[in-house]
């Protein structure tokens with residue numbers, strides 16, 4: 001008579017399909033300032049960003065901060081951390097938008113000096 005024990009539990013682990021976060025694409029962190037009600041769909045492989053940050057640290061000795069790098073004929077902006085990770089990226093469209101903080105203020109009120 002076979003005993004009634006249940007078979008050993010087989011864990012439902014898919015083999016060979018480890019979803020590491022290394023190659024997960026990073027999303028443009030722009031969110032529609034000042035309302036924060038929009039999102040950007042631009043993405044970039046995080047390995048590309050990580051490599052660019054490594055280069056930046058080696059070439060310029062940067063420890064932490066914003067840095068620019070080009071990818072696919074566009075210039076991206078990202079914030080690198082001292083431990084080699086990157087905190088956030090801006091796609092080419094939104095990094096230039098971030099630079100121009102006041103798009104409507106290109107003409108300052110200079111009437112007094114215009115005479």
Ligand SMILES: [Zn+2]
Pocket residue numbers: 028029030040041042090091092093094
């Ligand atoms: Zn964007």
